[in-house]
Amino acid sequence: MGALRRPESRSPAVTAVHPTLLPAPRRVPPALFAVVAAVGLAVSAWGVHDRTTWFLETVWALAGLPLVVLLWRRFPLTGLLCGLLTVHALVLAVGGHYTYAQVPLGDWVRDTFGLDRNPYDRFGHLMQGFVPAVLVRELLSRTSPLRGSRWLAPLTVCACLAFSACFELLEWLAAEIGGHGADAFLATQGDVWDTQWDMFCALIGAVLSVLLLSRVHDRQLRSLPGRPSPSGTE
Numbered sequence: 126m127g128a129l130r131r132p133e134s135r136s137p138a139v140t141a142v143h144p145t146l147l148p149a150p151r152r153v154p155p156a157l158f159a160v161v162a163a164v165g166l167a168v169s170a171w172g173v174h175d176r177t178t179w180f181l182e183t184v185w186a187l188a189g190l191p192l193v194v195l196l197w198r199r200f201p202l203t204g205l206l207c208g209l210l211t212v213h214a215l216v217l218a219v220g221g222h223y224t225y226a227q228v229p230l231g232d233w234v235r236d237t238f239g240l241d242r243n244p245y246d247r248f249g250h251l252m253q254g255f256v257p258a259v260l261v262r263e264l265l266s267r268t269s270p271l272r273g274s275r276w277l278a279p280l281t282v283c284a285c286l287a288f289s290a291c292f293e294l295l296e297w298l299a300a301e302i303g304g305h306g307a308d309a310f311l312a313t314q315g316d317v318w319d320t321q322w323d324m325f326c327a328l329i330g331a332v333l334s335v336l337l338l339s340r341v342h343d344r345q346l347r348s349l350p351g352r353p354s355p356s357g358t359e
Contacts, residue, residue: 155197158207162190162214169218174227181299182221186214200267203345205338206259213256220249242316250323253292254285254330259338261285266346278339282331289327293320 166186173179180187189210193202202210219228231245261284266272271280297320316322 152204153208155201155204155207158211159190159194162186162211165215165218166190169222173222174224178224179221182225183214183217186217190214201349203263203342203349205342205345206263209256209259213252216249216252220245225249246319247322247326250289250326251330253289253323254327254332255334256330257285257288258282258331258334259342262335262339262342263346267349278335281335282328285331286324286328289324293323296320 166183169183170179193207193210219230223229225231225246226243228243228245231243231248234240234245235243258281262277262281265277265281271277
């Protein structure tokens with residue numbers, strides 16, 4: 126009779142990585158995003174360069190934050206969108222506090238890289254396409270037949286570019302009403318092509334957002350309670 130074999134012992138490292146034993150990743154509470162955005166806006170309102178400019182730059186966040194909170198039970202947003210909206214609110218808050226042409230970080234970038242203008246305005250308009258692209262994509266995916274359609278991406282980009290064009294029209298209206306007092310809000314910094322550059326930056330931001338974040342966004346959309354998963358068919 127052969128010798129009894131001792132049962133093979135498994136390495137603790139092998140059992141530790143079993144997928145069913147791994148804890149689920151913790152999600153950031155949605156309320157935390159709202160608190161960060163609200164605190165950022167409140168802090169930016171203290172000692173502002175120009176009160177009117179601050180309001181015009183941050184009005185989107187001031188209106189959007191309470192709207193998201195009020196509609197949360199009926200229409201909760203994905204964590205990706207909440208995080209991006211919070212970052213965008215902080216970008217607007219910084220631009221409103223200093224005015225876009227005088228943000229210290231932008232001055233540092235200009236001086237370090239030998240640029241001819243403060244680039245924070247360009248960054249702000251890049252975000253104007255990058256963040257709304259996820260917002261538009263989420264709204265279209267959840268409220269229209271475009272979920273899973275090939276038209277979702279191009280229509281998302283078109284919507285962001287249209288919003289950017291409307292924003293430029295609002296800037297033009299502010300310049301007509303405020304005259305030289307609207308210069309801080311316009312932040313053209315002497316560039317006659319500033320309007321075209323702003324819309325182009327928003328277009329680039331929207332395209333990058335769709336290309337980089339669509340898969341992550343789809344996974345989070347599928348995890349929303351009571352939401353059917355996006356299909357791959359038109």
